[in-house]
Amino acid sequence: MLAAAGVGAAAGFALFRSGLYNVAATTPHLQAVYSLLERAMRYSVEHHASTVAAPRLGESAQVLRGAGLYSEHCAQCHGGPGTAPAAHGMSMQPAPGPLVDASARWKPRELYWITRHGIKMSGMPAWEVRLNEADTWAVVAFLTQLPGLDAGAYREMTRTRPGPGAQDLPLPASPRTVSAHGELLRGDAGRGKRVLAQYACQSCHRIPGITGSDVNVGRTLDDLAKRRIIAGLLPNGQDNLVRWIRNPQAVDPDTAMPNMGVTERDALDISAYLLSR
Known part of the structure; x- marks a missing residue:
């Protein structure tokens, strides 16, 4: 039994490593x-x-x-x-x-x-x-x-286009997130970890605790809380990080980072997560 399992595992690894399984979208x-x-x-x-x-x-x-x-x-x-x-x-x-x-x-x-x-x-x-x-x-x-x-x-x-929907009620302010320096932060870091993936942040940045490819488009966000300056311009702090996340081109018109339409609530939660790492 164990020998058969070992052979099966070896065959599976060989198929995986060979690249023979076609991942092209043109082949189901x-x-x-x-x-x-x-x-x-x-x-x-x-x-x-x-x-x-x-x-x-x-x-x-x-x-x-x-x-x-x-x-x-x-x-x-x-x-x-x-x-x-x-x-x-x-x-x-x-x-x-x-x-x-x-x-x-x-x-x-x-x-x-x-x-x-x-x-x-x-x-x-x-x-x-x-x-x-x-x-x-x-x-x-x-x-x-x-x-x-x-x-x-x-x-x-479906002829009529819907207007904007009401925003969900914001999450309670407490318990607050504690930053890497012991500072109390607004926002929910747990929700921020989940939400930032919905804005595709990990497609450009390596982010601690977030599954993704080893990308190098934007700067890695490891140890963000320890930096003195963010975006090369702003003193590091939650308010400035929220400002940058929500509208980076208002801070630096030449930045390659686009405005992703992040809401105030989502930016607070994302900043709480990033600054707590």
Whole structure:
């Protein structure tokens, strides 16, 4: 038994190291690999969404807002009745696929969880910092109505663009985060660690505690709390770090760091995490 396991492990490592398994998006996974990953994903979603309490869904205003949000954020990859996905959605592997049958395959709480948290390594983004709680449930409410829509009804429902949603209420200020120097910081460092990944910070910076590639586009953020100056211009401190995170080009018009649209709340939480390391 142990010998067979050893042979299997050696064969798996040899395949891994050889590079023979094709990771190109032009070549789908082997069916066995696809089915295994899909089943694992379903088990994970069912487990993590099991404690989510779904509110009452289906009021016309909620469904209509969800339709507009779906058209704005989801249709590019998933399409709709009589509406094709955008080119990048059709080219993804695994293909995102239509959601006309999503409510038959997933419970509302599971659709909420998938929308809010995304699915790693699949191209499905997390909308936690883009859609507030009410808007996330509005999308779910629309998905429950989607199977009954023909092409004309879908176009009519998604014709109106949604206005901006209300921001989620800020988190309580206490308990506060303690910086690397023992200073009390505003914001929630635990949430900041989770949120900064939704702004793709790790795609340019190496960040302690954050999974990512060994990138060298932006400066590493190790030991940020120990630096006297941030961004080459500002005295180090939480207020200045929040200012830099929210609008770097207002501080340095020539910086390559773009404005990522980070909200005040998210910037506070991100700064609390970075300065506590």
